[in-house]
Amino acid sequence: MKRLKTLCGAVALASTVALTACGGSGTGSGVAQSGGDLVMARADEATSLLPSVPTDNASIWVIEEIYDTLTVPDQSGKSVQPSLATSWTQSPDKLSWTFHLRKDAKFTNGKAVTSADVKFSIEQNQKSDAPFSFIDTVITKIDTPDAATVVFHTKKPWSPLPADMALYANSIVPADYGGKSATEFAKHPVGSGPFKFASWSKGSSLKIVKNAKYWRKGLPHLDSVTFTTVPDSNTRATQLASNQIQINEYPSNSSIKTLKAQPNLTVNMFPSSEIDYLSMNVRRAPFDDVNVRKAISLAIDKKAILQAVYYGHGTLAGGFLSPTTWAHNASIKPVPHDVAAAKAALAKSSHPHGFTTTIMVGSGSQDSSSEAQLVQGDLAKIGIKVKIKTLDPSAESTAKHAGNYDMAFGLYTTDIVDPDEIARFAGTYDGGSNTLYSGYKNSKMDALAATASSSSQQSERKAAYDKMQQIIADNVPYIPLFYVPGIYSYGKVKGFHPAATGNYFLEKVQLTK
Amino acid sequence: MLRWFARRLLLAIPVVWGVVTISFFMMHLAPGDPARTALGEKASNASVAALRHQWGLDQSMPLQYLNYLKQLVHGDLGTSVYYHAPITSLMAQRLPVTIILVVLSAILTMLISVPLASRSATHPNGIAAVAVRLFNAVVQGAPTFFIGAMLILFLGVRIAIFPAGGYPADIGGRAWALVLPALTIALGTVPIMVRGLRAAMIESYGSEYVAFARSKGLPERPIRYGYVLRNAGISGVSILGIQVGALASGALVIEQVFAIPGMGSMLMTGILNRDYALVQACTLVFGLLVVVVYLGTDLAYARLDPRARLS
Structure with a gap:
């Protein structure tokens, strides 16, 4: 999932003033009521409700309410639960997976969900222009022996498949989009999820209403959910205070303390798979020298950044796989802040007296720019002069992909509950990002990722992932900085518990009086 | 013609x-x-x-x-790759919102500027004139997004008369929701307008036709409206015409703060996402808007000033 930390810097300045002054009127722990319209404000508008198209969270979280997937992530983000599929098994030769579908699920157009719909849906996400096609490229063929059975044939033994099927991009749509073109279907999407698409006034709000015939009996509780687009984080906070909205996505870090002080508002942090990192371009001198990279890692006072920029919301990171996955290597501890050790490491390097370099920062992100200044100060202490280079997010992304930078910040989250996606994305050169844009190449990492995804023994997989995390920790192509929680502030709401993968499960949410 | x-x-x-x-x-x-x-x-x-x-x-x-x-x-105009929609249909939804916002803020600019300017022109050393100068300095010094945030705080949350941003579905709610953003944009232009109008009015008061009107015994009111404002209005119109560009770019920022789905927020989204066709279309429309307004300004000139000929 993609999340731009967009926060108009100048506006953030005003937010502190405004927030300390505003009062609240919502009640955090009232009596749950049935029905009602929940209003949720978000920074960005959804871009498309066609599952195979978008990559932005604003779209993803609506898609997850409208459609079902074969499996669904559990709360912790460690495994998947049955959803449209009731059970699944891997063949003895490990080259195919068979999924058995539930028979009581219906699309909101009244038609039953069948294996033909599943085949069509997955094939849409296999098209080359689909952003998440890489997740499904391992599937060579989809068979539908009967209406309630789907068989996926895979190129190689593939353990992550049940987790892959929980990805929003693999949501189940009616076969042939119910006879419509993709564009027409996207205007009036039809799924089998807890909510049904109602209306979308582009630029301001998107409304979904209760699917009364949802196959999970008794759900959802709400009558409808309205997602409004409010770009300014300060305006979202004041709207929450005046009960104009009930849930605020992404309150700014700086506003959390004041929000917490308000008796009627709840600020909650949910474990998320987000990891923020600092990447170094090992293709360029002097970052090709591991001692330089180690020196930088030791010189940065991560604890101070966590306090100053994140206001303490998060934990210092060790291994590059998040603690929300079972593959997390807990034996890797965060690198301590040690200036003497950093100087010693630099002394052993090709540039013992330091050098001049740049750090790239995306514009519009107050957080990244403060982080860069703190890193600049820390590195100056060991003789490394850092210039801060600000680029707008799109240009920044191009520079990262082209390997045209020295140091850069970034963050990643997982889209599937299996560690395979991130192990490849952040651990291997060919996994999509050239090892998080560092350009670090190590054939051992590729071999370990392959072993882990083909083995069906969890212990064997874990051993491989542990080793991968150790290799990154030893070679430091990038520094995992923080494990960051998902932060939401809300008013008169009960039962709102986003999963580690970000799913909202709005069918379980209730408004309170 | x-x-x-x-x-x-x-x-x-x-x-x-x-x-x-x-x-x-x-x-x-x-x-x-x-x-x-x-x-x-x-x-x-x-x-x-x-x-x-x-x-x-x-x-x-x-x-x-x-x-x-x-x-x-x-x-x-092409298709927006970000919104997955034809740009003409996006324009149809968003352009009216911004035009209403700009027109509303132009009206508010005049409603605020004319009384302030005439008061400080008739009593250049009075307390009111000093207050107007102070007001000008503060409003011009503070960035519009800050003024917007403050207006939301006081008129949207403390004394909840207006919504704290957002754009409701009903017409009445929409009109109401546009007041604060329009006021915020207007406040950005008011100081320039007040200063221009005030100077023009003072000059007009010192002119021979005003002295003549006074000497023939006309009371102050008709002099102010029939002679002074009529003449100062010409410079007012030209300031407003030039400021429409500023009003439109003010809308760009303010729409973000107030969550108003107009052209400004669409242009911002377009730029950040490199939606080429969308940005080009927005720039084209803003360009056309300015051309049309300048044309209108020239027409208004001719209407107000018989000396100006349309040739």
Whole structure:
């Protein structure tokens, strides 16, 4: 999932003033009521409700309410639960997976969900222009022996498949989009999820209403959910205070303390798979020298950044796989802040007296720019002069992909509950990002990722992932900085518990009086 | 008159072509890839290449430019790759909102500026004039987004008369929701307007026709409205005409703060996501808007000032 930390810097300045002054009127722990319209404000508008198209969270979280997937992530983000599929098994030769579908699920157009719909849906996400096609490229063929059975044939033994099927991009749509073109279907999407698409006034709000015939009996509780687009984080906070909205996505870090002080508002942090990192371009001198990279890692006072920029919301990171996955290597501890050790490491390097370099920062992100200044100060202490280079997010992304930078910040989250996606994305050169844009190449990492995804023994997989995390920790192509929680502030709401993968499960949410 | 109008319209063509061309090349030469931005950082290079091909971004830039001009001549603004929708339909939803916002803020600018300017022109050393000067300094010094945030805080939350941002579905709610943003934008232009009007009014008060009107025994009220404001109004109109560009760019920022779904927020989204067609279309529309307003300003001149001839 993609999340731009967009926060108009100048506006953030005003937010502190405004927030300390505003009062609240919502009640955090009232009596749950049935029905009602929940209003949720978000920074960005959804871009498309066609599952195979978008990559932005604003779209993803609506898609997850409208459609079902074969499996669904559990709360912790460690495994998947049955959803449209009731059970699944891997063949003895490990080259195919068979999924058995539930028979009581219906699309909101009244038609039953069948294996033909599943085949069509997955094939849409296999098209080359689909952003998440890489997740499904391992599937060579989809068979539908009967209406309630789907068989996926895979190129190689593939353990992550049940987790892959929980990805929003693999949501189940009616076969042939119910006879419509993709564009027409996207205007009036039809799924089998807890909510049904109602209306979308582009630029301001998107409304979904209760699917009364949802196959999970008794759900959802709400009558409808309205997602409004409010770009300014300060305006979202004041709207929450005046009960104009009930849930605020992404309150700014700086506003959390004041929000917490308000008796009627709840600020909650949910474990998320987000990891923020600092990447170094090992293709360029002097970052090709591991001692330089180690020196930088030791010189940065991560604890101070966590306090100053994140206001303490998060934990210092060790291994590059998040603690929300079972593959997390807990034996890797965060690198301590040690200036003497950093100087010693630099002394052993090709540039013992330091050098001049740049750090790239995306514009519009107050957080990244403060982080860069703190890193600049820390590195100056060991003789490394850092210039801060600000680029707008799109240009920044191009520079990262082209390997045209020295140091850069970034963050990643997982889209599937299996560690395979991130192990490849952040651990291997060919996994999509050239090892998080560092350009670090190590054939051992590729071999370990392959072993882990083909083995069906969890212990064997874990051993491989542990080793991968150790290799990154030893070679430091990038520094995992923080494990960051998902932060939401809300008013008169009960039962709102986003999963580690970000799913909202709005069918379980209730408004309170 | 008709000939004048036709000539002005013809002159607008190179202006519009210039706007279109500059925005095309500025967007295409800026680093950043729309396909990568749309597909996210995890998408494979093959997916990005497939999308670039689908969108015609793998063609040479002159060819893309010619295709764009051809499309434009046919009245087709293209498709937004971010919103997955034809731009004409997006414009139909968003342009009226911004136009209403700009018109409303122009009206508010006049409603606030005229009394303030005439008061400080008639009593240049009074307490009111000092207060107006102070007000001008504060309002002009504070950035509009800050003023917007403060208005939301006081009139949206403390004394909840107006909604704290947002754009409701009903017409009445919408009109109400536009008041604070329009006021915020207007406050950005008021100081310039007040200063210009005040100077023009003071000059007008010192003129011979006012002395003549006084000497023939006309009371102060008709002098102020019939002579002074009528003459100062000419400079007022030209200031307002020039400021429409500023009002429109004010709308760009303020729509974000108040969550108003107009052209400004769409243009911002377009720029950040490298939605070339969308940004070009927005710039074109803003350009046309300014051309039309300048035309209107000239027409208003002729109406107010018999000395100005449309030739």
